[in-house]
Amino acid sequence: MSETVTTLTPAVVVVGAGPSGLSAARELAPRVGEVLVLDRESTAGGIPRHSDHPGYGVRDMGRFMDGPSYARRLVRQAREAGATIRTNATVTGWAGERAIEVTTPQGRLLVEAGAVVLATGARERPRPARLIPGDRPRGVYTTGHLQxxxxxxxxxVGERAVVVGAELVSWSAALTLREAGCRTVLMTTEYPRPDSYALFSGPGKVLFGTKVATRTRVSRIIGRPCLRAVEIEDLDTGHRRIVECDTLILTGDWIPDHELARTAGIAIDPGTRGPLVDSALRTDRPGVFAVGNLLHPVDTADVAAIDGAHVARSVTAWLDGGSWPVGEGVRLLAGEPFVWVAPEILRPGDPVPARRRLLLWGERYIRLPHVVLRQGGRVVARRRVWWPVAPGRVFRVPTDMLSTVDPLGGPVTISAEP
Amino acid sequence: MSTFDVAVIGAGIVGSAIARELAGYELSVALLEARDDVGDDTSKANTAILHTGFDAKPGTLESRLVREGYHLLYGYADRTGIPVERTGALLVAWTTEELDALPGLKEKAELNGYDRTEIVGAEEVYRLAPHLGEGALGGLTVPDESIVCTWTTNLALATEAVLRGVTLLLNHRVLSVEKPVEEHETATILRTSEGDVTARWVVNAAGLGADVVDRLFGHDRFTVTPRRGELLVYDKLARPLANRIILPVPSSRGKGVLVSPTVYGNVLLGPTAEDLIDRTDTGTSEQGLEFLLEKGHRIMPELLEEEVTAAYAGLRAATDHQDYLIEADAERRYVLVGGIRSTGLTAGMAIARHVTDLAGKAGLPLVPRDDLPEPPRMPNLGEAFLRPYQDAERIAADPAYGKVVCFCERVTEGEIRDALHSPIPPAGLEGLRRRTRAMNGRCQGFFCGAEIANLLEADR
Incomplete structure (x- = not known):
């Protein structure tokens, strides 16, 4: 090891200074000693910094504020609690079970911590990952890039936009476009109805004069070197038409930023594509925890933040000499119409999941669903809930439904029926 | 404008190599490029393989120049820091027809002067490439096939040309030619989109436009058909799946696609082969992408589980000729360098020598210079070598190399600054991508796009 590498040995290193990482740091700093938060961006706060509209902080702070204010508040709270936040600090790899290598303008760091909390968040799939054919013009963005x-x-940006997606984040993109003086002429969604909260869909139309084309997809991108139009396909009839636009925003279609977890060889859940965790948010690597939208891509910032606070107890127990559980416990599996559930593992004696909720991602709209839990081929719980399963947003199942699950009875499949 | 001794048309790999080679002699050389950057067409979008030439057509000029170019480029890469990795290749036979073709391929390789191929059974195939899909029957190993950075290769050759005194004329599209009609006239006038360029000798290395330029000189020798090759680039997390180049065996069912690691740590799947009319259509097609996914599913199903970070298409200059078409016209003082297909990356430096030799024999005076500058040391874009973000000493000396701007590709502010102040600075974001890898990663600019656009803007 070169002399120019500085070694740091905090009790906990948190990777990612977004809502979940900062909340974890805020809760941990008073309890465990030195907590170091690393973020690759030049300003801490994560994604909410980009979202200059209200709706943040409801569940975790009991407030209603805009994204940047929320981000600043999280940063302040973590600092006041005693955490050290380093920005422009990119974690580039592992140097041991709980040791990471970091690049900063102040030099290369080797951080050897008692515990590692991964809070690296999620991103939207960009155009190549969606395999949309056609030209490769300027003017195609994800929401994150746009904001x-x-x-x-x-x-x-341009003057006429088509937005792919009609979920919460898609409307957030439309708001940003409006602020930038760009009109959203069409929103497309493959689902049979707009996915977003009714609150947005009705007023959204009035507010933006935007049409939502359901059961459609963008089948081709046209224009060189600048975007000129997109071809829209009707999924039911196969009919294709050209919609002129100079801006295309690709929203939703989330994937966790799981590179660090994967390069560690940490077990990954095939559904979320984030680390497989138990209700204490432990990964399968001793002393390495994961929180936030890395685990459930994506829920709102406040829910991610609550994960951060939730993990503090597990991290503290580990640092106090706690053991790392081995063995599967009860594996939770996503059944129809869900594609993932988080957390994925329940063990007797572990804390109940954050906010006493399981999080699931549905691919089909069900207005008043019955939630059904099956274990060993048998229905162990069935309950009607008053909120819908809707594509493009997280569905929550109260954990008291799990009381009839047999801790030794094998995997539990969670599904929803009309 | 003064008269150049030689004007080279086209600043792709071949044209840049020729300009650099000619500038090794007492000659004034202009390098004309229709686009706003060097290497912005075929040379930027290919499979980036440094070929041994094992499968060339024996006895052709292409066979000889690929073989020579392989060694020349390997040596040059070492001197200039072009990233290259000797991963080796494995041709995989999936059918008995393909299996039966292997001995013939081995023989062909030997006729091409390459005797290190080996026929292996299915078990060895899976040992060498454990993530291959089911059903491989056998294979042929080509241990010296290598992967290289095509962008750095082009840029190094063009940069060294400029350092040797070549005048690089970007945005100079040749529109018409006034050739010397009488013996006492000494120069050809190239009428370009940016004014006239006069030169005693002209080398046509215009790639996809070489036939058009050739006709301006009064010839009608060949036609370039742009052959589109679509490629998918998979994320770095896929790299452990493909530790060597997996090649198809040519068969009656047509040419298959390859799976190859890249020097940037990604995995390539492609290319398709589709003849087009439009010489600028580098878009991707629905059928092309479907074809690649279908092939990829067969060759390496696990690969398709990974994220695609880029889907693009390159056009290669296919011609109606079976070989390179390199001919010097002593009377007109004009050299055609046509029909250089995808092997041009490997053969480029050998082509340059060959062209110089031909021109010399046709009357171009070749007096070697004894005052040549050192070749440039290029910024490293390869994962197999130390990159600035990993280099503690370098960061300590200059903190800009510790400021990571593009997170996915780990490109630092220092590297972007260097590219913007290099001998051939990028004309825009696309050029910056090829010089630094910035924005080439899995997020495609989600985080860094705006920041990098600002850095570029601030520099102007």
Whole structure:
């Protein structure tokens, strides 16, 4: 090891200074000693910094604020609690079970911590990952890229936009476009109805004059070197038409930023594609925890933040000499119409999941669903809930439904029926 | 404008290599490029394989120049820091027809002067490539096939050309030619989109446009058909799946696709082969992408579970000729370098020598210079070598190398600054991508796109 590498030995290192990482740091700092939060961006706060509209902090702070204010508040709270936040600090790899290598302008760091909390978040799939054919013009963005461009860098976009997706984040993109002086002429969704909260869909139409084309997809991108139009396919009839636009925003379609977890060889859940965790948010690597939208891509910032607070108890127990559980416990599996559930493992004696909720992601709309839990081929719980399963947002199942699960009875499949 | 001794048309790998080679002699050389950057067409979008030439057509000029170019580029890569990795290749036979073709391929390799191929059974195939799909019957190993950075290769050759005094004329599209009609006239006038360029000798290395330029000189020798090759690039997490180049065995069912690691730590799947009319259509197609996914599913099913970070298409200059078409016209003082297909990356430096030799024999005076500058040391874009973000000493000396701007590709502010102040600075974001890898990663600019656009803007 070179002399120019600085070694740090905090009790806990948190990777990612977004809502979940900062909340974890805030709760941990007073309890465990030195907590170091690393973030690759030049400002801490994570994704909410880009989202200059209200709706943040409801569940975790009991407030209603805009994204940047929420982010600043999280940063302040973590600092006041005694955590050290280092920005422009990119974690580039592992150097041991709980040791990581970091690049900063102040030099290379080797951080050897008692516990590692992964809070690296999630991103939207960009155009190549969605395999949309056609030209490769300028003017195609994800929501994150758009908001970064407009809110943080005050850049310009075009005048006529098509937004792919009609979920919460898609409307967030439409708001940003409007602020940038760009009209959203069409939103497309493959689902048979707009996925977002009714609150947005009705007023959304009035507010933006935007049409939502359900059961459609963008089948081709047209224009060189600048975007000129997109081809929209009707999924039911196969009919294709050309919609002129100079801006295309690809929203939703989330994937966790799981690179660090995967390069560690940590077990990954095939559904969420994030680390497989138990209700104490432990991964399968001793002393390595995971929180936030890395685990459930994606829920709102406040729910991610609550994970952060939730993990503090497990981390503290580990640092106090706690053991790392081995063995599967009860594996939770996503059944129809769900594609993932988080957390994925229940063990007797572990804390109940954060907010006493299991989080699931549904691919089909069900208005008043019955939630059904099956174990060993038998229905162990069935309950009607008053909130819908809707594509594009997290569905929550109260954990008291799990009381009839047999801790030794094998995997539990969670599904929803009309 | 003064008269150049030689004007080279086209600043792809071949044209840049020729300009660099000619500048090794007492000659004034202009390098004309229709686009706003060097290497912005075929040379930027290919499979980036450094070929041994094992499967060339024996006895052709291509066979000889690929073989020579392989060694020349390997040596040059070492001197200039072009990332290259000797991963080796494995041709995989999936049918008995393909299996039966292997001995013939081995023989062909030997006729091409390459005797290190080996026929292996299915068990060895799976030992060498454990993530292959089911059903491989056998294979042929080509241990010296290598992967290389095509962008750095082009840029190194063009940069060294400029350092040797070549005048690089970007945005100079040749529109018409006034050739010397009488013996006492000494120069050809190239009428370009940015004014006239006069030169005593002209080398046509215009790639996809070489036939058009050739006609401007009064010839009608060949036609370039742009052959589109679509490629998918998989994320770095896929890299452990493909530790060597997996090649198809040519068969009656047509040419298959390859799976190859890249020097950037990604995995390539492709290319398709589709003849087009439009010489600028580098878009991807629905059928092309479907074809690749279907092939990929067969070759390496696990690969399809990984994220695609780029889908793009390159156009190669297919011609109606079976070989490179390199001919010098002594009377007109004009050299055609046509029909250089995808092997041009490997053969480029050998082509340059060959062209110089031909021109010399046709009357171009070749007096070697004794004042040549050192070749440039190129920024490393390869994962197999130390990159600035990993280099503690370098960061300690200059903190800009510790400021990671593009998180996915781990490109630092220092590297972007260097690219913007290099001898051939990028004209825009695309050029910056090829010089630094910035924005080439899995997020495609989600985080860094705006920041990098600002850095570029601030520099202007």
């Amino acid at each position: 970064n461009l407009v809110h943080l860098k005050h850049g310009k």
